[in-house]
Every structure is written in C-alpha cells, then in structure tokens.
Amino acid sequence: MSAFIDARTVPDGTVLEPDLAIVGGGPAGISIALALANTPLRVVLLESGDMSFDPATQALYSGNKTGVKYLGLEASRMRFLGGSTNIWGGWSRPMDKIDFEERSWMPHSGWPFGLEALQPHYARAQTLCEAGPWLYEQAEHWSQSEMPTVPLGAGGVATRWFQFSKMRGSLLPTHFGERYADDLKKVRNLTTYLHANVTRLGLAFNGGQIERLDVATLSGRHFALKPKAVILAAGAVEIARLLLASNDVAPAGVGNANDVVGRYFADHPIPRDIGTLILFDGKLAPYYLNTQTTHGAILRAGLFPSEGYRRSKAMLDSSITIESKTLLDALGKTTVATTAAALGVDAGKATAFTLGGGCEVTPDPDCRITLDSARDALGMPRVKLQMKLSDSDLAHFRATLKELGRQLLAARAGMIRLNMKERGQWLTGLDWGNHHMGTARAHVDPKKGVVDANLQVHGVANLFVAGSAVYPTYGAVNPTLSIVAMALRLADHVKGLLK
Ligand SMILES: Cc1cc2nc3c(=O)[nH]c(=O)nc-3n(C[C@H](O)[C@H](O)[C@H](O)COP(=O)(O)OP(=O)(O)OC[C@H]3O[C@@H](n4cnc5c(N)ncnc54)[C@H](O)[C@@H]3O)c2cc1C
Structure with a gap:
C-alpha cells in the first residue's frame, strides 16, 4: 500500500509528468481515480486539504456574496479529502428523463446528452455512495x-x-475521503498528493490545450505538472475560479471566450x-x-x-x-x-x-461567480457570488x-x-441545499456552454470538468449520486482517449 504524498515535502521546482491529473478529491475526483485503477494510465490526484478539517485550508474557500441571502462560501463546502461529503446528508435519488430535455417553458434548458448516458453508471455510483x-x-x-x-x-x-448513503460501520453518510483512502492507496497507477492546491491552469500559447498546472502549498512550496490531460473536480465554485483566474494567455480565462464561465450558478432553495x-x-x-x-x-x-x-x-x-x-x-x-x-x-x-x-430553479446567466479583487493566502483572487432567486x-x-x-x-x-x-x-x-451547480455548463454550442457532451472544455482538447458545475439545468433532487455517475462516465471517456 503506497502512502499519500504530502505536497509540502515535494522539492520546489519539481515537474511531474503523469498521463492524467485530477484536480480535487471530492466524490467526483475520488470516483474517477478509483475507476481508472489498474489501467495503463499514470494518474495523479491533487487534493488541497488533508484527511481532516484545517481552518487555514478552509479559509481558501471564503469569498464575497451579494443578492439573495445565501450561505457563506467557506461554510457551504469542505476543503479536505472527500470534499463536501465530509458534511453531506446522504440524500440520494437519480435524475429523471425530463431533467435532461429541452423544455419550451424553461429558458436555457437541454443537456447535450440524456439520462441514458448516465444509466450504465448509476449502479456503480449507488455502490460508491453506499446507498443500498x-x-x-x-x-x-x-x-x-x-x-x-x-x-x-x-x-x-x-x-x-x-x-x-450510510458509511460502513458508521451511522454517518459516506465520507468519501475517510471511506476510500485505503482503496486509493492500493491503486498502483495512482499517486495522491495532499496539501496540493492547484493555482493556475497553464494554457498553451495557441489556447488549444493545458500544458501545465501550477501547484502551491500553504507552507510555500511550488511545483508543477505537465499532464497529458486534466480533469477539474474541485466543485462548481472553485472550478469557475480556476478557469477565470488562469487568464495569462486567454485574458477572459480558460474556456471563457464566450463569457459563460461562472454564469448560471444555482442551488436548490429549501424554504x-x-x-x-x-x-x-x-x-x-x-x-x-x-x-x-x-x-x-x-x-x-x-x-x-x-x-x-x-x-x-x-x-x-x-x-x-x-x-x-x-x-x-x-x-x-x-x-x-x-x-x-x-x-x-x-x-x-x-x-x-x-x-x-x-x-428546481430556472437557469439564470446573471446568477454568477466572478473574481474579486481580494486575494487568498496563495495569491489567488477570491470569488464573488451574485445570488438570485x-x-x-x-x-x-x-x-x-x-x-x-x-x-x-x-x-x-x-x-x-x-x-x-x-x-x-x-x-x-430560506435555507439552501448546498448543491453548487452550473458554472461550467454543458452545451453543444460553445456560445452557450463551457463543456461539450463529453465534458471537455470547448476548444481545449485535454481539459475536462467533473461535478455539478456542468449541469445546464438542475432538477430538484440532490446531486451527488448523479455527480458520481457522470464522473464514472467521464473516466471511461478519458481512458479511451489516453490509451
Ligand atoms: C451541508 C451539506 C449537505 C449536503 N447534503 C447533500 C445530500 O444530502 N445529498 C447530496 O446529493 N448532496 C449533498 N450535498 C452536496 C454534496 O456534498 C456535493 O454535491 C458533492 O460533495 C460534490 O462533489 P464534488 O466532488 O464535485 O466536489 P466537492 O465535494 O466540493 O470536492 C471538491 C474537492 O476539491 C478540492 N479542491 C478545491 N479546490 C482545489 C484546488 N484548487 N486544488 C486542489 N484541490 C482542490 C476540495 O478540497 C475538495 O476535496 C451537501 C453539501 C453540504 C455542504
């Protein structure tokens, strides 16, 4: 069993060259890493946190918000291995066929794939969620x-x-980090780095692919990856932040030529x-x-x-x-x-x-995540949420x-x-579900979506998004079971591409 690597021990200037880098070790990232076990792919999983809550790491999540009263951005998600499943409720239900359809009464509706694309993956997702x-x-x-x-x-x-969901041997729902840490350690083609914060997606000068990821630790270490492909699995708010903040080559940010990144943010209102x-x-x-x-x-x-x-x-x-x-x-x-x-x-x-x-709420382009002028301890711009209902x-x-x-x-x-x-x-x-959705929505048309039907960022050949950031519409059910099913589908796609 190989131990996780503490990124704070990685020498400055190190450059890793895996086949695939997964950014974020929540249920989406962990499910992808497990799905790619025992394949020829050399996979790196980069997780910002450790195995438990740390206030300094959690503080990287704080941001500003305006509009309708909403949860604190540092309180409505968790930044350590397992992500927000460290505090989730475990409520699970698959989406319905209609959730994917274009509906005349719902502006901006219509997914680029249907329920049938997730159906082959729901059984495994149900097992990973330990929902019986x-x-x-x-x-x-x-x-x-x-x-x-x-x-x-x-x-x-x-x-x-x-x-x-109910974690084996516990009364709590499955905390993906705690539950699957040993399984991740057993995967020979996977290396997991804890305390590893991705701070920049380095776009090639032609804009067509990611050629480098910059990683920083709160202890001041800096290193990089040059992977063949990247999957962003950092949660909907952080995915938008990474895409928008990586603006050195494309001034509007990665995948944002059409000003869609960060828009259509949504959560489920719980009155x-x-x-x-x-x-x-x-x-x-x-x-x-x-x-x-x-x-x-x-x-x-x-x-x-x-x-x-x-x-x-x-x-x-x-x-x-x-x-x-x-x-x-x-x-x-x-x-x-x-x-x-x-x-x-x-x-x-x-x-x-x-x-x-x-x-369910109607997709609204003005309900959105943008970058703030304030910066976090790693020098990244914080986010601003404009919340609407x-x-x-x-x-x-x-x-x-x-x-x-x-x-x-x-x-x-x-x-x-x-x-x-x-x-x-x-x-x-009014309460909210803590279900962050929609900031990198899927649509066949790059003008209307950030990722395509394969969850690849439009125009960036080796960059993919996992998680409910890709939801173009939101249904009303809790998202994690479907997030895991979609992550497993994406793992299959990337495995096919990189073999
Ligand atoms: C209080 C609460 C209750 C909930 N209850 C339910 C429920 O009952 N049912 C349900 O279906 N859903 C529920 N959810 C939502 C559920 O937890 C999320 O849908 C799910 O965790 C999202 O999975 P994810 O892997 O996409 O992202 P996350 O769980 O957010 O994981 C993202 C991971 O990425 C890491 N990360 C972030 N930024 C970086 C970076 N720059 N570099 C490296 N790593 C990074 C984070 O540390 C984290 O581990 C609840 C959420 C909360 C907060």
Missing part, C-alpha cells in the same frame, strides 16, 4: 398493504423515495414551513417523517411532481417532504372541520404536519403544493394550508 440496493423505481410499486402511502386522487403529485398537511384520519406511515431501514436500504418517502405533470403543466421540478407533527390554530381547526363536513368525512382524528422541500420559480413550487392539496381533497383524505404567498414569506428562514 437500487430500489427507487421498485419502491413506487410496493403494495399499499406493505408500504401504505398518503392517499391521493388522480393528479400530478405522487409518493416517491429517497435512499440514503422552511411552506405549508401544513392535514390528514383526516391522522394516519401517516413513519417513513414520511424519518428515514426507515427496509428492504436492505435506508429510505424516506417524499411527494414529487410526476414527469407527465411537469410536461403537461409546464412545471418546474420540486420535492415535498413531511417534516413533523404540528398543532393547528383555531382558524385551522375550523377550516378542517368545515372541509371534512363538506366532504362527509370524519375528522375526529385529524392530524397536522409541517411541510418542507426543495425546488426568481418569484416565478417559487410560484411553480406553490402551484405543485396546490396540486397536492387538490389530490388530497379528491381522495377525501386530507387538505393543505399554504403558508407562502409573498416573496418575503418564502425568503424568511
């Missing part, structure tokens, strides 16, 4: 006697399932206490409120708009979760009693639950909640009271 057997579709067909679901009349919303669900008979299966271990997996049920509903009603995606029991106020109790009486239903055992969830995206979520209410009434099973009307109400207590 693949039950997502099967669970939708479990019988009511086995797994009772909230009764809903015909309509656009249905119960679907999240699965959860709190969006409404109250009332079930007249008070019966709610426990897997709606908390995770349950069943069928060999950890699952939780949520309420999702169907693909058919999203298409027919030109609707954005969302996921509705049932959070906790709550008490109704006097007006609420009267409304429930009146509604139940009108439906001819006994509401003597009616029980109320708070609703939460998350929603549109009223119409929130209105879509509200419409889906109303649809759920309509279906509950149609089934004479319950009703919904909506809490959110105005923007201020949505923004109060």
Whole structure:
C-alpha cells in the first residue's frame, strides 16, 4: 500500500509528468481515480486539504456574496479529502428523463446528452455512495398493504423515495475521503498528493490545450505538472475560479471566450414551513417523517411532481417532504372541520404536519461567480457570488403544493394550508441545499456552454470538468449520486482517449 504524498515535502521546482491529473478529491475526483485503477494510465490526484478539517485550508474557500441571502462560501463546502461529503446528508435519488430535455417553458434548458448516458453508471455510483440496493423505481410499486402511502386522487403529485448513503460501520453518510483512502492507496497507477492546491491552469500559447498546472502549498512550496490531460473536480465554485483566474494567455480565462464561465450558478432553495398537511384520519406511515431501514436500504418517502405533470403543466421540478407533527390554530381547526363536513368525512382524528422541500430553479446567466479583487493566502483572487432567486420559480413550487392539496381533497383524505404567498414569506428562514451547480455548463454550442457532451472544455482538447458545475439545468433532487455517475462516465471517456 503506497502512502499519500504530502505536497509540502515535494522539492520546489519539481515537474511531474503523469498521463492524467485530477484536480480535487471530492466524490467526483475520488470516483474517477478509483475507476481508472489498474489501467495503463499514470494518474495523479491533487487534493488541497488533508484527511481532516484545517481552518487555514478552509479559509481558501471564503469569498464575497451579494443578492439573495445565501450561505457563506467557506461554510457551504469542505476543503479536505472527500470534499463536501465530509458534511453531506446522504440524500440520494437519480435524475429523471425530463431533467435532461429541452423544455419550451424553461429558458436555457437541454443537456447535450440524456439520462441514458448516465444509466450504465448509476449502479456503480449507488455502490460508491453506499446507498443500498437500487430500489427507487421498485419502491413506487410496493403494495399499499406493505408500504401504505398518503392517499391521493388522480393528479400530478405522487409518493416517491429517497435512499440514503450510510458509511460502513458508521451511522454517518459516506465520507468519501475517510471511506476510500485505503482503496486509493492500493491503486498502483495512482499517486495522491495532499496539501496540493492547484493555482493556475497553464494554457498553451495557441489556447488549444493545458500544458501545465501550477501547484502551491500553504507552507510555500511550488511545483508543477505537465499532464497529458486534466480533469477539474474541485466543485462548481472553485472550478469557475480556476478557469477565470488562469487568464495569462486567454485574458477572459480558460474556456471563457464566450463569457459563460461562472454564469448560471444555482442551488436548490429549501424554504422552511411552506405549508401544513392535514390528514383526516391522522394516519401517516413513519417513513414520511424519518428515514426507515427496509428492504436492505435506508429510505424516506417524499411527494414529487410526476414527469407527465411537469410536461403537461409546464412545471418546474420540486420535492415535498413531511417534516413533523404540528398543532393547528383555531382558524385551522375550523377550516378542517368545515372541509371534512363538506366532504362527509370524519375528522375526529385529524392530524397536522409541517411541510418542507426543495425546488428546481430556472437557469439564470446573471446568477454568477466572478473574481474579486481580494486575494487568498496563495495569491489567488477570491470569488464573488451574485445570488438570485426568481418569484416565478417559487410560484411553480406553490402551484405543485396546490396540486397536492387538490389530490388530497379528491381522495377525501386530507387538505393543505399554504403558508407562502409573498416573496418575503418564502425568503424568511430560506435555507439552501448546498448543491453548487452550473458554472461550467454543458452545451453543444460553445456560445452557450463551457463543456461539450463529453465534458471537455470547448476548444481545449485535454481539459475536462467533473461535478455539478456542468449541469445546464438542475432538477430538484440532490446531486451527488448523479455527480458520481457522470464522473464514472467521464473516466471511461478519458481512458479511451489516453490509451
Ligand atoms: C451541508 C451539506 C449537505 C449536503 N447534503 C447533500 C445530500 O444530502 N445529498 C447530496 O446529493 N448532496 C449533498 N450535498 C452536496 C454534496 O456534498 C456535493 O454535491 C458533492 O460533495 C460534490 O462533489 P464534488 O466532488 O464535485 O466536489 P466537492 O465535494 O466540493 O470536492 C471538491 C474537492 O476539491 C478540492 N479542491 C478545491 N479546490 C482545489 C484546488 N484548487 N486544488 C486542489 N484541490 C482542490 C476540495 O478540497 C475538495 O476535496 C451537501 C453539501 C453540504 C455542504
């Protein structure tokens, strides 16, 4: 087993010449490194952090932000081996077919590949995420006697399932660094450097390829790589920062001839206490409120708009979760009693639950990462985030909640009271998924995207991007399972190119 190398021990001026350099050891970078094990490729994985949190390294992530209230950029991601999976929640679900499609009602939509491109890789991704057997579709067909679901009349919303990552021998979700460190050390064609911060992508003078990566440590060491190919797997914010800051040959930055790098940044808004669900008979299966271990997996049920509903009603995606029991106020109790009486239903055992969830947002070129004038301890420009959230995206979520209410009434099973009307109400207590997406979006047209269908930066033959930076649209589900599937697809592509 070969140890990881501490980049602080690498002599100044060293130049390494691997076949492939992977920048960033989060789930994307680690999955690629493992997928290329035992190939003829000589692979180097460069990770900024160590095996655990270090405040000085984490501080390299801080930046400025304006616009809608958003998380601190140094707090919404983690800069050590395993990346943000060191603090993730483990919620997992694959994307839907519609997520990849060009949709007339969603500007800038349409991926350069479809769900079928990820399908061959999802099973391995599910294993790497340690999210149990693949039950997502099967669970939708479990019988009511086995797994009772909230009764809903015909309509656009249905119960679907999240699965959860769980690290072997731990109660926590899989921390990719801790979980796969020994596996990485066993890979003979891989060398992993910790404390290795890539600070510059050295573009060849013709602009057509990366010929050098500059690496710096916080202890003051500097060395370089001259790899045949490079995969950026440093997370969506840092990928934009590296591309934009590497502006010595191309003044706008690498891959940014068309001013797309850093634009279309997105996260999933998670508004709190969006409404109250009332079930007249008070019966709610426990897997709606908390995770349950069943069928060999950890699952939780949520309420999702169907693909058919999203298409027919030109609707954005969302996921509705049932959070906790709550008490109704006097007006609420009267409304429930009146509604139940009108439906001819006994509401003597009616029980109320708070609703939460998350929603898809429309790609917005002005929601973006740019460079700040301030610099970090390594001399790199810090980032600036302009965060936005549109009223119409929130209105879509509200419409889906109303649809759920309509279906509950149609089934004479319950009703919904909506809490959110105005923007201020949505923004109060608004949280975010910590799902950074979209700064190096994929599109066949270099004017509209940074990478192509193979995740190669347009015009730069040996530079690729892994992670949710490439998402042109975002769906509503948590991204890591799909990030890993996409990383495995990219590993296959690069293996083919370099063999
Ligand atoms: C609080 C929280 C909860 C979350 N919960 C969920 C969830 O339940 N489900 C879900 O699917 N997702 C969740 N996520 C998101 C998930 O963690 C990310 O989608 C995922 O980690 C992204 O993987 P990545 O490999 O692309 O990037 P990252 O995880 O960000 O990894 C990037 C790596 O690159 C390294 N790096 C950065 N810059 C450089 C550089 N210049 N040189 C060298 N190395 C560098 C970093 O140290 C890091 O290790 C959550 C995130 C947070 C913060």
